Amino acid sequence: MVEVLSEPAGRGSYSGALLEVEDLHVEFHTRQGVAKAVNGVTYSVNPGETLAVLGESGSGKSVTAQTIMGILDMPPGRIAGGQIRFRGVDILKLPEDQRRRIRGEGIAMVFQDALSALNPVFPVGWQIAEMFRIHRGSSRSDAKKKAVELMDRVRIPGARDRVNDFPHQFSGGMRQRIMIAMAIALDPEILIADEPTTALDVTVQAQIMGLLAELQRDSNMGLILITHDLGVVADVADKIAVMYGGRIVETAPVHDLYANPAHPYSKGLLESIPRVDLKGQELYAIKGMPPNLLDMPSGCAFHPRCPYRREDCATAVPPLYPISGSRGSACHYWREVVDGSR
Amino acid sequence: MGRYTIRRLLQLIPVLLGTTFLINYMVWQLPGDPFAGRCGQRPCPDSYVSAMRSQFGLDQPILVQYWQFLKNMLTGNLGVDFNQVPVATQLGDAWPITIRLALLAVAIEAVIGISAGVLSGLKRGGFIDNVVTISTLFLLSLPVFVTGFLLQWLLGVQFQVITPTVSDEAPIMELIVPAFVLASLNMAFTARLTRTSIVENRRSDYVRTAIAKGLTNRRVVGVHLLRNSLIPVLTFLGTEVGSLMSGAIITEGIFNIHGIGGLLYRAITGQDYTIVVPIASLLVLVYLVSNLLVDLLYGVLDPRIRYE
Numbered sequence: 001m002v003e004v005l006s007e008p009a010g011r012g013s014y015s016g017a018l019l020e021v022e023d024l025h026v027e028f029h030t031r032q033g034v035a036k037a038v039n040g041v042t043y044s045v046n047p048g049e050t051l052a053v054l055g056e057s058g059s060g061k062s063v064t065a066q067t068i069m070g071i072l073d074m075p076p077g078r079i080a081g082g083q084i085r086f087r088g089v090d091i092l093k094l095p096e097d098q099r100r101r102i103r104g105e106g107i108a109m110v111f112q113d114a115l116s117a118l119n120p121v122f123p124v125g126w127q128i129a130e131m132f133r134i135h136r137g138s139s140r141s142d143a144k145k146k147a148v149e150l151m152d153r154v155r156i157p158g159a160r161d162r163v164n165d166f167p168h169q170f171s172g173g174m175r176q177r178i179m180i181a182m183a184i185a186l187d188p189e190i191l192i193a194d195e196p197t198t199a200l201d202v203t204v205q206a207q208i209m210g211l212l213a214e215l216q217r218d219s220n221m222g223l224i225l226i227t228h229d230l231g232v233v234a235d236v237a238d239k240i241a242v243m244y245g246g247r248i249v250e251t252a253p254v255h256d257l258y259a260n261p262a263h264p265y266s267k268g269l270l271e272s273i274p275r276v277d278l279k280g281q282e283l284y285a286i287k288g289m290p291p292n293l294l295d296m297p298s299g300c301a302f303h304p305r306c307p308y309r310r311e312d313c314a315t316a317v318p319p320l321y322p323i324s325g326s327r328g329s330a331c332h333y334w335r336e337v338v339d340g341s342r
Numbered sequence: 343m344g345r346y347t348i349r350r351l352l353q354l355i356p357v358l359l360g361t362t363f364l365i366n367y368m369v370w371q372l373p374g375d376p377f378a379g380r381c382g383q384r385p386c387p388d389s390y391v392s393a394m395r396s397q398f399g400l401d402q403p404i405l406v407q408y409w410q411f412l413k414n415m416l417t418g419n420l421g422v423d424f425n426q427v428p429v430a431t432q433l434g435d436a437w438p439i440t441i442r443l444a445l446l447a448v449a450i451e452a453v454i455g456i457s458a459g460v461l462s463g464l465k466r467g468g469f470i471d472n473v474v475t476i477s478t479l480f481l482l483s484l485p486v487f488v489t490g491f492l493l494q495w496l497l498g499v500q501f502q503v504i505t506p507t508v509s510d511e512a513p514i515m516e517l518i519v520p521a522f523v524l525a526s527l528n529m530a531f532t533a534r535l536t537r538t539s540i541v542e543n544r545r546s547d548y549v550r551t552a553i554a555k556g557l558t559n560r561r562v563v564g565v566h567l568l569r570n571s572l573i574p575v576l577t578f579l580g581t582e583v584g585s586l587m588s589g590a591i592i593t594e595g596i597f598n599i600h601g602i603g604g605l606l607y608r609a610i611t612g613q614d615y616t617i618v619v620p621i622a623s624l625l626v627l628v629y630l631v632s633n634l635l636v637d638l639l640y641g642v643l644d645p646r647i648r649y650e
Contacts, residue, residue, distance in 0.1 A: 071553050073545065096559075103556030111554075116547035120646055121569055134557055166645040182555070 017044035017085075018222050019068070019107070019190050024082035026063050026246075028293075029075060035293035037063045039246040040082070042320075045190060045222035050213075052225045052233040052254070054269070055243035058290050061226045064243075065192045068224075069109050070099050086190070104131055108188035112195040114175035118167040124178045125151070125163030131185040150181040154211060173204035177211065184215055191216070192224045197232060209236055230273055234258060239326065242266045245291045245301030248320065249330045262329035262338050264306045300331070308333050343641065350634050361626045362415075362619075366408050369615045369622075370400065376424065376613040394424065398616065411619065423609075423616045432605060432617065433624075439512045440594070440601035444586045446514065446521035447528075452579055455529040456572070459536020463571075464563065466541055474537070478530035486589070490523040490596040507598035517599070524593040528582050535578055539571040546570075573643045580636035584629030 026038035038060040045051045053061045066072045068084050070091070083090045086106060091099060111117035119127060128150055129143035138146070144163065151159035154177040156170075167175055176196060183191055193212060197205035213236050216223050227233060233240060233254065240257050242250040242265065250263035261267040268286040288305035291297055297304050303313035313332060320328040323338075331337060377391045395401050399410055414421060420429035458478075462471035481489070497519060498506030508516045543549060544567060552566040587602065594603035602621055609617035641647045 069554050071550050100556050100558065103554055105556060109554045111547060111551060113547065117551045119548040119552070119566055119570070121573075121644060122566075130557070131555060134555075134561065168646050182551075 016046075018046050018087060019224075020044040020083070020085040021064065021068065022083045022085070024064060024067060024084065025080035026060070026067055026072070026077060027080050028077050030294070033294045036296060037077075037246050037293055038067070041243070041246070041248055043241050043248065043251070045224055047189065047222055048216065048220040049239070050216065050223040050225055050237045052227060052237035052240045053243060054227060054230065054233060054240055054266075056228055056290055058293060059243040060246035061243045062194055063246075065109070065194050065224065065226055069107060069192060070103060071109075101135075104183075104188065105135055105186050106188055107190040107192065108183040108186070109192040109194065110176070110179050110183045110196045113199050114172070114179040115167060115199075117179060118175060120167055123164045123166055124170070125165075128178065128182045128185055131182060135186055146185070147181075150185055151178065154178070154181040154184075154215075156181075172200050173207060176200060176204075176208050180208075180211065180215070184219070184221075187219055188221060190222045190224065192226070194226045195228070196225075198227070198229070205232065212236070230269060242269070245296060246293070247301065247330060248328075249302065250328065251320070252323075252327045253325075256327060260338055262323055262327065262334045263302075263331045264308045264337055265302050267337055268305075308336055343638070347634075347638065350637070354630050354634070357630060358623075358627065362411070362623045363408055365619055365622045365626075366411055367404055369619055370404075370407075372613075374613060376615060380424070398424075415620070415623065420620055421616060424612075424614050429616055429620060433602075433620065436600060436602045436605045439599060440587055440590055440603060442512065442514065443517050443521055443524060443590055443594070443599065443601060444583065446517055447525035447586055448579060448583060450518075450522055451525040451529045451532050451582075454525075455532025456536050456575060458533040459575070460540055460563075460568065460571075462533070463537040463540025463544065471537075474533055478533050481526045481530035484526070486523060486527060486592050487596060489526050490520075490593055493519055493523055494596060510600060512599055512601070520593050520597040520599060523596070524586060524590055528579075528586070532575060532579065536571065536575050539574055540567065543567055543571045573640070576643060577636050577640050580639060581633055583632045584625070587628055588625050 020042075021044070022042050024038055024041045025036070028035040028037055037058075041060065041064050043051060043053070053064070055061045063072065063077075067077075067079060068091075072079075079092060082092075084092050086102060091102060094102075118124065125144055125147040128147035129138075129140070132138040132143035132146050133140065136143075148159050148163050151163065156162060156174055156177055162170075167178070170178065176199075180196075191212075196212065197208050200208060209232060212223065212225075215221075223236075225233070225237060237254045239253050240251065241248045242257070242263065244265050250257065250261065250266045252262065257266060258270065261270055265286070268284070271284040272286060274283055286305055291301050291304075297314070299312070299314040299316055300306070300309075300318050303309045306313065308331070310333065316332065318330045318332045320330045321332075321334055322328050323334065329337070375391075377386055377394050380386055381390065392401075399407050402410070413419075418430075420433065422428050423432070458470075458474045462468075462474040465471055494506050497504045504519050505516060508520060548570075549562060549567055552562045557566070589603075590599075590601060591603035591607050593599070594601045595607055598604070602625075605617060606621045609615070609621070
């Protein structure tokens, strides 16, 4: 559930959520100006919970994740405000050495393209074993043994024989499994998966999502699943945060959002999924282009593309209106959206 | 990789035959009679010239001469030069000195070039980066003989921290400054290549992964980034070993080092081709072998490379 919506957590107070992102602002200083990539994002994840962060490219979903992970390129990136609390401690204020220890041990990340994310010149087993050698001070042989166990755990066939192979010798799905094995090596409490299946075949996608869900069940870790694929989300996520233009525009338990979206953008996303029963009809597409981060539309960032827009949408930035329980929508006219009148 | 190596070695044979034939042929085609100026002010008597011509087989057709050359090279019989001094002893004295100089130069190139490149690449636009960019530009635009004479005059004559010329045995300590001069161009190039490579790889996904793994900055840079960034640099250094040896002519001349370069230089000006030909042929061999080694090294450094 998304506590901060129903009862905004006061600064510094530890509400009990494992990871809390609060009012995060991230901007990029470029030659053309300041690009505001993340504008006040708030979400939280509990142990064993899966939060799906949904949005198109440029919506700020990956930048938020990179900020949590501490792998944002700074400069040009800059954290302009907000907190990221891991077990109640604002990790943005921690010295780099303590921050580093959290990476891998507390929060780990799986990237989209495992071929480029794995180091091409080191054997995969070596790369997994490095986690144990650096964080736990294990010996080479112990670490390698654990690497084989992990490769077994993510079900890489013949792990023992393949531990010395290089990333390019594996298929895409197997590489992503290695990436996952590396991320879960130290039993992190939070796993961030940034579009983990985007680069894979559909059948392999399902296997990888199944693997992530299974690993999560076994270890009770919190999972942040970043994706633009609504199909991936439905089966595994507990709650969804839909991002647009660097803000969360809708947040809801997964089934509520699918049943009845409360923001025109989420609604547009759902309607643009191809459906078998509507075969032959023209596919719905949200009109217009994603917002330019250097020159955000005034008011609600979605208003130029929105079928529900009124005059005040161009002037007043909609807050995240609480709807019920953990649901919230950043639309002045969310009632109309929910009612389905257009 | 074994088959690949054998095939590459076999490929060396026609290249060696072709180049050595050209060297033999061209050298005797050069204008000027090598025997005409050997008798002081007067032209040499015909009897001397014809005796020399027959001793060195110059009265034979070129193919016969070449066959003779091949036989001599393969049996290790290099014969004597025009002054009847054995060529083998001259080469034997000179090679070790040049090899020492070249290896020292490669070491200087690698250590200084790579460190400068890494430091400037990591802090792009910073103070060190600017210093490295300017000083490498400086080195690249100066011809080697200018750098050589400048350092010789500055360090050897003005400040007298080194001996301006190197003694006959060419000990390592005296070779440091000449090796630096010999290395200067490649060192600047190495620094720039390393910098580019570091800058390119620093933003790569696998470096981001290494940071996300919670590795120390030192390990991210020293292991993950460096290991990838040095692949092109090491291959460059390898291919340049051959050209360093032939490039030593100028440096050896300036510092009076009795290496291959000096020997070759004196032989060319004295038109003593009995020395020019074997040295040139050996340089070709060094170049070919170092290239082959680099190609093999590339496969060791980058596991994605496959030989077929």
